[in-house]
Amino acid sequence: MDMVEELEKRKELIEQEIEELFKDKRDHNLWELMAFYPGSGGKKLRPFLTLVSAAAFDRSEKKAIPYGLALELVHNFTLVHDDIMDQDDLRRGKPTLYRRVGDAHAINAGDGLFALAFNVLSKSDIGGDKVKELLEELSSSVLKIAEGQEEDLSFEEDLDIDEADFIEMIEKKTAYLFKASARGGAIIAGCDQEEIDHMGEYARKMGIAFQIQDDYLDLVGDEGKIGKDVGSDIQEGKRTLMVIKALENLSSDDSERLIEILEDDGNTDPEIEEAIDLLEDSGAIEYSKELAKKYAEEAKDELSIVPDSEYKVILEELVDYVIKRDR
């Protein structure tokens, strides 16, 4: 099986589920706003992870669909609110929701998506005891996301952030929802605790690699593919791993210049370019790529618990995809 084709297949499946969920509801303005992000692209990686994790143990992924859908709704709820908190202009190449409808309507639409995720889970035909476990996975990961977001909001004003702080922050903001995705698939497939834990570690490590690659693409990606302005993290002064490493490695003059650009809200394109060159020259970009590879390899090691099958191969290939993708 070709991994990218398999990803595409589940993406279409989840898009149909989303379509079905919002059908007949769009006459209410709230639902129209709620449908905006889930209905406009995205890779649907989290449901994919759930479905393939379930299939890897149970040869069946059908039962896992409602949980996959819930994960995608939770992911989109976080995007709607993150865009407001980060004051981002573009998402998937289009103006962000709050830029279109204002903060109040966007906050509310995000809340609606969050509630809908749990509503989908409550109406699924998954048994009560498993729903309770999935509820713990999902709610714990959102608590972690909120902790990570709070740390991220504070990092922008803090120069003493080190690599460990950064990894902890992206673990919370990104990796825990990946973890909840793979663990949930394993729970639905009836796995034992050891299998569930290894699947969780697999996804957590892949999630960290995913976020490092995401930050890398923000610097060197193609705007048409990543759907936002290249260098937006520099414009916003984000303390990414690359920035943290560069500040460790650069001369004090170069460090000062980098901080100056990060703290300026109105940088020109040449200034953004200058900052990227500084990151490049410091070796921080290379370091970051290598660290993503290390987490990716560790993620694959966790899969030794999975019985051999084409699904296991997909889970392995997904890790490579995550650190090689260009969008």
Add this chain to the structure above:
Amino acid sequence: MDMVEELEKRKELIEQEIEELFKDKRDHNLWELMAFYPGSGGKKLRPFLTLVSAAAFDRSEKKAIPYGLALELVHNFTLVHDDIMDQDDLRRGKPTLYRRVGDAHAINAGDGLFALAFNVLSKSDIGGDKVKELLEELSSSVLKIAEGQEEDLSFEEDLDIDEADFIEMIEKKTAYLFKASARGGAIIAGCDQEEIDHMGEYARKMGIAFQIQDDYLDLVGDEGKIGKDVGSDIQEGKRTLMVIKALENLSSDDSERLIEILEDDGNTDPEIEEAIDLLEDSGAIEYSKELAKKYAEEAKDELSIVPDSEYKVILEELVDYVIKRDR
């Protein structure tokens, strides 16, 4: 039993549960912000409704505590976000959370409270099948709250709102969470569908009466007791039932003057007084009080399904309290 004493007892119980939940967590800034509203007063009416509803059928309310706690957390999450959306300055006599820490941190803290509510439910010792039912109650009611909030946000720009629109809006914004509270108590107590439905209707009708009284207190209440500026709804141009009725009854000159005040964001105290007098003279305040009484009576009628006990008496007296309270 004295209803107010009983309410106070459960309020203390839920406050202890909240204290316990946030203990050892407050070193993380997110949790500090999350604890701000749940830890600063409020009547804890929703948990009370759950606990007494459970006890009315099962003589025991202990099992219902985690769900009551979840309801209170959901309620507080909605308050945190509502204050941002409505740009309110005061809550329970203190500056609102977003006024203290900014929109981004407050949005995030609200999300954390929402996630925590479901997390509490997932970690309770309530059985899986009941958790699944409670999850549906809770998530459906938050979806209704978001719909109601969306309607409320649009109403401020709409002059054609009638009484039915208004009742539907407050039903969603307020009454559905009351409904989920009483239904949840009945579910936990092992009630049959008919009992659950009657308890839901009891609480829904009481919730409507509650909100009408809330709007009334905003106009004629004591600032020290209601914890916010009297007349804030007029300042914000809210289309309350009293405003809707007054616009139907007043002469066209008086109506125009009322609309002028509602649409002005910088009214002086005498202008707010003038608007209140117009509402009074039109008979709208009296009408509103009578309608609250009607809903309260209908709520009590639903209780005929409840076996006679001191808990039933509390449920009846709670209805009277809701429409007679001054805070």
